[in-house]
Amino acid sequence: MQNTKQTDLATKRKAWLSQAHALIPLLFIWGAEWMFSAIMDFAIYWRDLDWLKQAAFITAVIASLVQIWSLRKDFRKDASAEQSGWGHPALLLLPGVLLIAAIALLEAIGAVTPLFAPVLRAFVLAIGFVQVGLLLGKPLMYLGLWLFALTALMGVWYLGYSAVILEGMGGISLIAGGYMLRVWGR
Template structure:
């Protein structure tokens, strides 16, 4: 009985990893954007490059929308071929994986817009949310993602308490690297 449960869980995990692989381009896009934003934060010392952060964000949003549009077309093609993704793992369409993240991003944007989060605390808050996301997905996809989330959570706490002035550069850079690493892990696990 125990062996069949473990086998069933292994098959589900494999299906979940297969579904999560559609998010690889999004992880790359946003990981690169976070790293670019951290580099712009460093470059601001030498000039007014704040417009580059906005350009990077807009570029990442447009690239993400193009990617999501392509995923939508692919899902339609799969449905036409009578391959139902929801039968594989129970998640439904992979696009629903993005819904919690989109809601969290919208919540943070709202909190920043109304001034509930100070400019020094915004990077810490974003890193905490990313860390929680890693832990959440790690529970389904694999323990290394949980460890990655715990590491980022610890780094965010340390930066928030002792090095708040440097948090934008460090946490955006490390968050971007973490996104790229998680994409690499999903790519390797899916083989």
């Protein structure tokens, strides 16, 4: 009985990994954007490069939309194939899109000050890693726990540096998570 459950869980994990494999480029795109944003936050002390951060963000959004558009054929094939429990693969993006929209709204209405915005984004990313790690593998969960601890430390003692450190480490975490999924999907 125990062996059957483990085999069933391993089969589900492989199906989840194959569906998540299509989203790996998005992790690389947004990881690079977060790291670039951290570098610009550091360089902003010498020059006004805020426009470059906005350009990088818009570029990441456009690259993400292009990537999602190119995956629509794969999504259609997966919709006709046997489902692994998540439903349509595009639904994998829905929680992330909702979280991004919620954070953008909170920042737009002034509920989150610019000093705390990187902390909020890093907490959301850490929680996302833990949630995905529960389904796909412990290393992703550990990555999320590490990012959560770093965010808590930065939020309490080093808030002024949080934009640079948390965006940089969040970007590195996204790229590391994408690399893990890529290796596991082989």
